[in-house]
Amino acid sequence: MLVFVTRRLLVALSVALTVSIVSFLLLHFSGDLATSIAGPDATAEQVEKIRVEFGLDQPIVEQYFHWLVSAVQLNFGRSYYFQDSVMSLISERLPITLTLGGLALGLAILVAIPLGVIAAIKQNTWIDRLALSFAVVGQAMPSFWFGLTLIIVFAVNLHWLPAGGNSSWQHFVLPAICLGYYAMPAMMRLTRTGMLEVLNSDYIRTARSKGLNESTVVLKHALRNAVIPVVALAAVELGFMLGGSVIVESVFSLRGLGQLAWDSISRNDYPVVQAVVLIIAVFYIALTFFADVLNALLDPRLRVR
Amino acid sequence: MSNLTLTANSSITSLPAVPEWRRIMNRFLGHRGLMIGSVILAVIILAALFAPWLAPHDPYVQNVSQRMIPPIWHDKGTWNHILGTDKLGRDYLSRLLYGARISLTIGISAAVISGLIGTTLGVLAGYFGGRVDAVISYIITTRLALPVVLVALAMASLVGGSLQTVIVLLGLLLWDRFAVVARSTTQQLRDAEFIASAKVLGASTPYILIRELLPNILSALIVVMTLEMAHAILLEAALSFLGIGVQPPSPSWGLMVAEGKSYMFFQPWVIAIPGVALMVLVLAINLVGDGLRDMNAPEGRS
Amino acid sequence: MKRILEVKNLQVDLPTANGTLRAVRGIDLHVNQGEMLCIVGESGCGKSMTSMALMGLLPKRAAITAEAMEFDGMDLLSLSKKERNQVRGMRMSMIFQEPMTSLNPSYTLGNQLCEGIIKHKGLSREKAKERAVYLLERAGVPYPEKRLNQYPHQLSGGLRQRVMIAMALMCEPDLIIADEPTTALDVTIQAQILRLIRELQQEFGTAVIFITHDLGVVARIADRVAVMYAGQVVETASAEALFANPLHPYTQGLLNCIPIPGKTKPGSHLASIPGVVPSLIGELKGCAFENRCSVSTSECRRRTPNLAIKPSSADHQVRCPEVSLSFQEAV
Numbered sequence: 001m002l003v004f005v006t007r008r009l010l011v012a013l014s015v016a017l018t019v020s021i022v023s024f025l026l027l028h029f030s031g032d033l034a035t036s037i038a039g040p041d042a043t044a045e046q047v048e049k050i051r052v053e054f055g056l057d058q059p060i061v062e063q064y065f066h067w068l069v070s071a072v073q074l075n076f077g078r079s080y081y082f083q084d085s086v087m088s089l090i091s092e093r094l095p096i097t098l099t100l101g102g103l104a105l106g107l108a109i110l111v112a113i114p115l116g117v118i119a120a121i122k123q124n125t126w127i128d129r130l131a132l133s134f135a136v137v138g139q140a141m142p143s144f145w146f147g148l149t150l151i152i153v154f155a156v157n158l159h160w161l162p163a164g165g166n167s168s169w170q171h172f173v174l175p176a177i178c179l180g181y182y183a184m185p186a187m188m189r190l191t192r193t194g195m196l197e198v199l200n201s202d203y204i205r206t207a208r209s210k211g212l213n214e215s216t217v218v219l220k221h222a223l224r225n226a227v228i229p230v231v232a233l234a235a236v237e238l239g240f241m242l243g244g245s246v247i248v249e250s251v252f253s254l255r256g257l258g259q260l261a262w263d264s265i266s267r268n269d270y271p272v273v274q275a276v277v278l279i280i281a282v283f284y285i286a287l288t289f290f291a292d293v294l295n296a297l298l299d300p301r302l303r304v305r
Numbered sequence: 306m307s308n309l310t311l312t313a314n315s316s317i318t319s320l321p322a323v324p325e326w327r328r329i330m331n332r333f334l335g336h337r338g339l340m341i342g343s344v345i346l347a348v349i350i351l352a353a354l355f356a357p358w359l360a361p362h363d364p365y366v367q368n369v370s371q372r373m374i375p376p377i378w379h380d381k382g383t384w385n386h387i388l389g390t391d392k393l394g395r396d397y398l399s400r401l402l403y404g405a406r407i408s409l410t411i412g413i414s415a416a417v418i419s420g421l422i423g424t425t426l427g428v429l430a431g432y433f434g435g436r437v438d439a440v441i442s443y444i445i446t447t448r449l450a451l452p453v454v455l456v457a458l459a460m461a462s463l464v465g466g467s468l469q470t471v472i473v474l475l476g477l478l479l480w481d482r483f484a485v486v487a488r489s490t491t492q493q494l495r496d497a498e499f500i501a502s503a504k505v506l507g508a509s510t511p512y513i514l515i516r517e518l519l520p521n522i523l524s525a526l527i528v529v530m531t532l533e534m535a536h537a538i539l540l541e542a543a544l545s546f547l548g549i550g551v552q553p554p555s556p557s558w559g560l561m562v563a564e565g566k567s568y569m570f571f572q573p574w575v576i577a578i579p580g581v582a583l584m585v586l587v588l589a590i591n592l593v594g595d596g597l598r599d600m601n602a603p604e605g606r607s
Numbered sequence: 608m609k610r611i612l613e614v615k616n617l618q619v620d621l622p623t624a625n626g627t628l629r630a631v632r633g634i635d636l637h638v639n640q641g642e643m644l645c646i647v648g649e650s651g652c653g654k655s656m657t658s659m660a661l662m663g664l665l666p667k668r669a670a671i672t673a674e675a676m677e678f679d680g681m682d683l684l685s686l687s688k689k690e691r692n693q694v695r696g697m698r699m700s701m702i703f704q705e706p707m708t709s710l711n712p713s714y715t716l717g718n719q720l721c722e723g724i725i726k727h728k729g730l731s732r733e734k735a736k737e738r739a740v741y742l743l744e745r746a747g748v749p750y751p752e753k754r755l756n757q758y759p760h761q762l763s764g765g766l767r768q769r770v771m772i773a774m775a776l777m778c779e780p781d782l783i784i785a786d787e788p789t790t791a792l793d794v795t796i797q798a799q800i801l802r803l804i805r806e807l808q809q810e811f812g813t814a815v816i817f818i819t820h821d822l823g824v825v826a827r828i829a830d831r832v833a834v835m836y837a838g839q840v841v842e843t844a845s846a847e848a849l850f851a852n853p854l855h856p857y858t859q860g861l862l863n864c865i866p867i868p869g870k871t872k873p874g875s876h877l878a879s880i881p882g883v884v885p886s887l888i889g890e891l892k893g894c895a896f897e898n899r900c901s902v903s904t905s906e907c908r909r910r911t912p913n914l915a916i917k918p919s920s921a922d923h924q925v926r927c928p929e930v931s932l933s934f935q936e937a938v
Contacts, residue, residue, distance in 0.1 A: 011446070013441070014322050014443075015450055015486060016447050016450070018443075018447045019447055019450045019451060021446065023451065023456070026456065026459075027459060027460075027463065029478075036463065049422065103446045115501065136588060136592065137588065137589060138589055139535075139587070139588075139591055140535070140584045140585075140587035140588035141584050141587075142539050142542050142543065142546075142559070142562075142580060142583050142584065142587075143543070144542075144543055144546045144547075144562065145542075145546075145562055145576065145580035145584075146557075147564070147581075148566065148569060148576055148580075149576075149577075149580070152569060152570065152573050156570050180581075199924055201708065202703060202705050202708040202709040203708060203710055203712070204707045204713040205664055205703065205709070205720075205775075206701075206710065206711070207711065208664055208695075209662055209664060209695060209696065209700060209701040209703075210695075210696040210697040210700070210722065210726075210774075211691075211692040211693060211694070211696020211697060211723065211725035211727060212692070212696065212722065212723065212726060213692065213724070213726075214688075216722075216726075219713050220714075221571070221714075222712075224713045224714075225711070225712065225713050240452075242361065242452070242453075243452030243453065243454055243455055246452050246454050246455055246547075247454065247543050247547070248548075250547060258455075261458075261459075262454055262458065263547075264464065265458050265459050265931075266468060273455075273459050276455065277451070277452060277455050277456060277459065280452045280455060281450045281451055281452060284450050284452070285450050285451075288450075289451075293704060297712075299712070299713070300712065300713060300758040300759045300760065301712055301758070
């Protein structure tokens with residue numbers, strides 16, 4: 001187990017390092033940052049001045065190492081726009097995005113797992129079809145459009161919930177529904193197929209032969225085994241949701257990390273963009289790492305090894 | 306012995322002899338999701354192809370006197386503009402039809418590019434294994450860690466949004482699932498007998514990969530292709546909605562939602578129409594993908 | 608002797624894409640208290656279906672009908688779900704073919720051994736564990752206390768099957784159905800498990816329905832035998848009578864397939880029954896074995912035979928028109 005964790009940890013760290021290089025290079029080769037920062041009306045001297053000021057005249061390798069060494073110390077430099085340290089901007093916004101992601105994931109799990117279980121038990125009945133349709137529609141719905149629709153219905157017409165902002169918990173309800181519905185279909189389908197597979201397994205037949213109640217058979221013997229892969233998926237989905245929060249946060253004017261990234265992209269504020277990309281990637285890597293470990297803990301066959 | 310062959314024969318003839326294509330056809334017709342999906346998809350593709358003939362108006366022509374006419378089911382709707390007009394007086398139906406071209410072009414092109422990248426990587430990793438596999442798997446893991454939406458947004462903003470940019474960007478970002486599926490299916494087939502016999506006959510490695518292996522993993526890849534097409538279409542819409550994708554005055558459906566956003570409280574149909582169009586298209590593609598996967602699955606054959 | 612199980616005209620129909628599969632087409636069985644009944648037949652003859660129907664483990668889409676399916680005087684088919692659960696597990700239990708997959712990988716053996724008896728008999732966890740340890744020891748599992756906290760994957764297939772046997776005995780059932788419990792095991796372990804089942808069956812006085820395709824196994828352990836073919840019992844008799852005087856051509860064919868040490872010459876071909884089992888989809892007309900039978904006549908194709916009782920021994924019954932004809936002549 002220890003060997004397994006150590007090895008996974010090393011892989012995770014090296015992937016994080018690679019991601020940092022890739023995201024750094026992607027931004028640097030997509031265009032001339034100095035020109036972008038200076039804006040379209042800047043003169044050649046102004047561009048040069050900015051180039052020197054932000055160290056963009058240095059060789060790219062040097063720039064990267066300089067950035068990486070600071071980034072490891074959680075120093076991502078200063079924002080071009082806010083004239084504030086990137087880290088303080090991020091630490092202000094991150095909790096909002098994490099709250100949103102956590103709520104959305106919780107909601108998705110609360111809907112997906114029971115729905116998947118019921119769909120599997122009632123396979124090929126109208127309940128199953130309804131659950132599958134719910135998932136298929138969720139997969140097809142553009143999240144920005146679903147967000148706007150939620151606003152029209154629940155904020156504007158029904159006045160139940162606020163349309164945007166983040167001053168109270170009510171502000172998180174609609175964004176969490178929007179983001180959660182995006183993550184739900186995959187988890188529901190995985191729960192359903194997992195349950196179908198497990199319910200046909202020999203050990204479920206054994207459990208039934210012991211005369212246990214149907215609820216014990218389903219909830220104790222089947223669900224535990226069917227839900228193991230869903231846990232891993234949930235962690236990965238949370239990672240995706242943090243990355244996808246850009247869209248939902250911009251729709252609901254939720255001042256989280258995603259909106260910070262989006263604003264910074266439109267303002268050519270690259271130190272912030274780079275930091276957010278890296279942080280979200282590191283979160284994703286950490287989440288998949290924890291998912292692997294959690295998987296190993298839940299499955300005794302992996303745990304003992 | 307003669308007894309055995311006799312009964313074996315009679316038991317075969319007792320089963321209805323159905324030709325292969327007829328069996329595939331029957332399963333196709335028997336799969337409701339696949340049927341519905343293909344019909345909708347076919348209608349949308351035809352509408353996109355024949356947009357110049359079907360569109361009642363020029364999708365780009367503005368008419369200030371005809372702004373924000375509601376669609377036909379509203380009291381103030383007119384037959385001249387069945388789906389109404391937008392804030393610049395452009396005919397919504399015509400824009401919707403031309404918009405289908407954008408979504409489909411981007412979906413197909415991005416899926417083809419990412420399919421080429423992902424399949425190449427996946428087949429190489431699966432076929433050669435060992436160090437090649439380790440390196441490619443590492444590349445896949447790294448790619449998965451990159452937040453697609455953010456990276457696409459940042460790069461599109463730097464390069465400048467356009468149809469081509471979006472296609473290339475999404476093509477370069479969405480190959481992960483192709484690689485994963487191509488890798489695992491290739492691994493399963495690597496030691497199959499027909500590959501071994503091709504090797505024994507002295508076929509070159511590229512020949513084996515392209516002529517022997519690829520046709521056998523194609524069905525799995527086509528399923529991924531549909532999923533990534535849907536994925537690309539949704540991402541394009543999101544990028545365009547945020548203003549970094551396809552640029553105005555192109556009638557991208559995502560852009561239409563963005564342009565209608567400020568009117569949506571009083572005229573919800575402005576965002577409802579392009580949004581529903583997007584949803585129906587993606588839904589149809591996903592239904593086709595799910596259906597094809599069911600048809601490929603061995604248990605579906607029983 | 609008291610009959611613990613009485614089955615009359617049991618039929619199991621399964622709907623399939625190609626039509627209704629009549630997996631079990633009218634079976635009569637009975638099991639006496641404490642006896643070992645072997646059901647023997649080829650794969651697909653309906654023997655597993657019969658056992659699953661008795662346990663009530665068939666999927667809902669399977670249609671089960673019977674004139675009688677009585678366990679200790681209770682009509683199994685009319686029991687409520689709750690009563691059925693009570694009978695199954697407490698008074699009837701089952702040992703399955705695949706020890707590798709028949710235990711839940713996520714729970715300890717102790718948990719899986721004890722949950723039934725805790726539910727059915729309301730035992731405390733400690734008392735249940737004591738019994739589990741005792742039975743594991745009786746089933747020949749070394750270090751029984753330690754096993755309670757182990758997971759299935761930590762045990763070999765043979766050991767897992769011993770655990771399954773202990774599990775089947777937990778509630779002191781009146782009847783155990785063992786569905787090919789040795790088929791998936793190595794040959795050396797097969798013999799051990801077989802001996803174990805026989806020993807425990809005699810020690811606890813439990814009736815056992817032992818399902819197998821292997822007549823060699825039958826010869827070693829059976830008190831009585833029912834030979835199944837194409838969803839029907841074609842011959843039933845005490846083990847002695849069946850081996851000494853097999854009446855049905857199918858039984859005779861099966862017995863001919865077994866090599867006998869000293870009698871079967873090395874290098875000679877083993878006998879086999881030519882032909883294939885008829886499809887069980889739809890109605891069968893005439894005798895199901897007719898197309899493979901060496902003594903069949905045109906009459907066999909026309910008339911569906913019933914079980915006929917051998918005049919000299921009421922326990923010996925056979926479903927063959929030719930043989931029943933000879934019974935009539937003898938009378």
